[in-house]
Amino acid sequence: MGKKRKHAEASEAPKEEVAEERPKRTLLGWKDGVPEKQNSSPVFRNREKVLVTCSRRITYRFRHLMLNVVSLLPHCKKDSKVESKESKGATLNELIELRNCSSCLFFECRKQKDLYLWMVKCPGGPSVKFLVNAVHTMEELKLTGNHLKGSRPILTFSLNFDKEPRWKLIKEIIVQIFGTPKGHRKVKPFHDHVFIFSIVDGHIWFRNYQISVPHNETDKVDRGGLDKMTLVEVGPRFCLNPIKIFGSSFGGPTFYENPFYISPNQIRALEKKKKAGKYSKKVKAKTRRKMHELANPLEPDEFADLWKD
Amino acid sequence: MVALRGKELKLNEEELEDCDVGDVDDEEFESESESEPEEVAVTEPTKNAVYNREALLEKLDDIAWPQNVEWIHKLTVDHAVEQEVDVNDDLARELAFYTQALDGTRQAFEKLQSMGIPFLRPPDYYAEMVKSDGHMLKVKGKLLVEKKKIEEAEERKKAREAKKLAKEVQAQKTKERAKRKKEDIESVKKWRKQRQQSGFARGKDEELDLSPDEEKSYEKSKKRRTGVAPGDRSGGFRRKGGNEKGTKKREFREAKFGHGGRKGMKKQNTAESTNHFKSFHKDKFSASKRQKK
Structure with missing residues (x-):
């Protein structure tokens, strides 16, 4: 412990010369606007803290997904469940403030069926609402990988994240939330897993792989080791369908709205309607047939009493 | 406290407004989907969706880390x-x-x-992992089970193929045997004819010629009988004819309940049993006698 502190002091020492330039930070964030640009030259420190929580009445599968995410993010703080009411935004904002966090992942479960994920930058930042599909948790036995808890992930993005403003914004939010801060106290100094975020079909797909590379030293891969590198999937898996981007945290003006999005409620309603239509169609067909029969009656059969005698 | 509550109320209002907006949008969605046929709604984008690029980029600038990180x-x-x-x-x-x-x-x-x-x-760095050891054990167990399953399936496949091959070989063999038999019979007939034609002269020489053939046939019959139980009267054909399933069942039952061998030995006295008086109840006999009287 003592050793560690010494280390920190040593790294702090050169900073003190420029200490006056550094902006003050309040509980709510930076005191004056966008300070990163000012202090970018001396040091950049990522002090991201993510609040992870979920709504009440969440199902076990989604809760496990949340717990998996918690285990992947050493810089997160897990909080107790929040009632998913209309005023949840206010309570959550307060909660984030209380826990001194700068962003939030909120897993909202509705009707015990649909999972929505809110990615929020807290003081005044934008918030993105996703519908979560294709959930596989880490507990599934076919995901055989494993990695250190708290090692920093490598984030890989598909190139189509840079094509449109909305994807750019989402990418920045993901980098800040899912990227583990360097030098965080819970972080282990090795890199043994990789996150991928890929946009396919307008959805963001997430995967987490363990990296296994042949090596003897800690700072060098064996010769040709990069070619022998293999990845084993660790999980979880999920697929995010962006619904809306809001201007501030948990609310505010809508900046983007997915035109292709149809809520699962509507899909279910349509299915129900189809099923309901089946019966009414049958009834209709029956009445139509009756009407038809009444309209054109059969001709009297001339051979009807031929064999009666 | 009051101030806090006021703030909350304000936030609530904001949230409510936002929710209203959302609800209105939802209604629009629904009305559209009602008027349209089912599948088209999925592929066709709604016309009035918001997409404010400038605001998005501005926000991005706000939250982004500095460029030279x-x-x-x-x-x-x-x-x-x-x-x-x-x-x-x-x-x-x-x-x-x-x-x-x-x-x-x-x-x-x-x-x-x-x-x-x-x-x-480094290989000697041990620390907490994302998945617990217990869970990894489960994973390993599952992998092993899967491997075993695959191996078993392969074995079954191999056995099936081997059986097919054996059948073919057997068919070939029987064919050959039949052909040889035919040839043998023909050769004997030929020999007979020759002998008849030659008027049974020089018999001895011919017989000498034939002797290796005869020996061969004897050998063949012996070969067929290998593996036949000495008590088997069918000449080894019973096993061939019976279907395998039936014989298997029979064998199992025989193993369980006993078949063959001498049964009488079990009931006969031995030196031990004659000297064994425990099972002999004298009273029983006497009592029964008395009752009879």
């Missing part, structure tokens, strides 16, 4: 996807993700290597 803070890698993948093709999709991850990791590792900082886990 060192890469080590971000650890991000971009990967160009060569071609569009079909989402519904699970294998292709996962492969695309895997290649993206692999490619990205290679790039990242090269960068890390060039920085010269330790980034790989």
Whole structure:
């Protein structure tokens, strides 16, 4: 412990010369606007803290997904469940403030069926609402990988994240939330897993792989080791369908709205309607047939009493 | 306290407004979907969807880290996807993700290597893992079971093929045997004819010629009888004719209940049993006698 502190002091020492330039930070964030640009030259420190929580009445599968995410993010703080009411935004904002966090992942479960994920930058930042599909948790036995808890992930993005403003914004939010801060106290100094975020079909797909590379030293891969590198999937898996981007945290003006999005409620309603239509169609067909029969009656059969005698 | 509550109320109002907006949108969605046929709604974008690019970019500027942040803070890698993948093709999709991850990791590792900082886990570094040991044991067990399953299936397949082959070989053999028999019979007939023609002269020489043939036939019959139980009166044909399932069942039952061998020995007295008086009840006999009287 003592050793560690010494280390920190040593790294702090050169900073003190420029200490006056550094902006003050309040509980709510930076005191004056966008300070990163000012202090970018001396040091950049990522002090991201993510609040992870979920709504009440969440199902076990989604809760496990949340717990998996918690285990992947050493810089997160897990909080107790929040009632998913209309005023949840206010309570959550307060909660984030209380826990001194700068962003939030909120897993909202509705009707015990649909999972929505809110990615929020807290003081005044934008918030993105996703519908979560294709959930596989880490507990599934076919995901055989494993990695250190708290090692920093490598984030890989598909190139189509840079094509449109909305994807750019989402990418920045993901980098800040899912990227583990360097030098965080819970972080282990090795890199043994990789996150991928890929946009396919307008959805963001997430995967987490363990990296296994042949090596003897800690700072060098064996010769040709990069070619022998293999990845084993660790999980979880999920697929995010962006619904809306809001201007501030948990609310505010809508900046983007997915035109292709149809809520699962509507899909279910349509299915129900189809099923309901089946019966009414049958009834209709029956009445139509009756009407038809009444309209054109059969001709009297001339051979009807031929064999009666 | 009051101030706090006031703030909350304000927030609530904001939230409510937002919710209203959302609700209105939902209604629009519904009305559209009602008027339209079912599937078209999925592919056709709604006309009045909001997309405020300028605001998005502004927000991005607000929250973004400075441009010249060192890469080590971000650890991000971009990967160009060569071609569009079909989402519904699970294998292709996962492969695309895997290649993206692999490619990205290679790039990242090269960068890390060039920085010269330790980034790989030494083999003697033990620390908490994401998945517990118990869970990993389960995973291992499942893998083993799967492997075993595959092996068993392969074995079954092999056995099936071997059986097929054996059948073919057997058919070939019987064919050959029949052919040989025919030839033998013919040769004997020929010999008889020759003898008749020659008027049974020089008999001895001919017989000498034939003797190896006869020996062969004898040998053959002996060969057929290998593996036949000495008490088997069918000459070894019973086993061949009976279907395998039936004989198997029979064998099992015989093993269980006993078949063959001498039964009488069990009931006969031995020296031991004659000297054994425990099972002999004298009273029983006397009592029964008395009752009779």
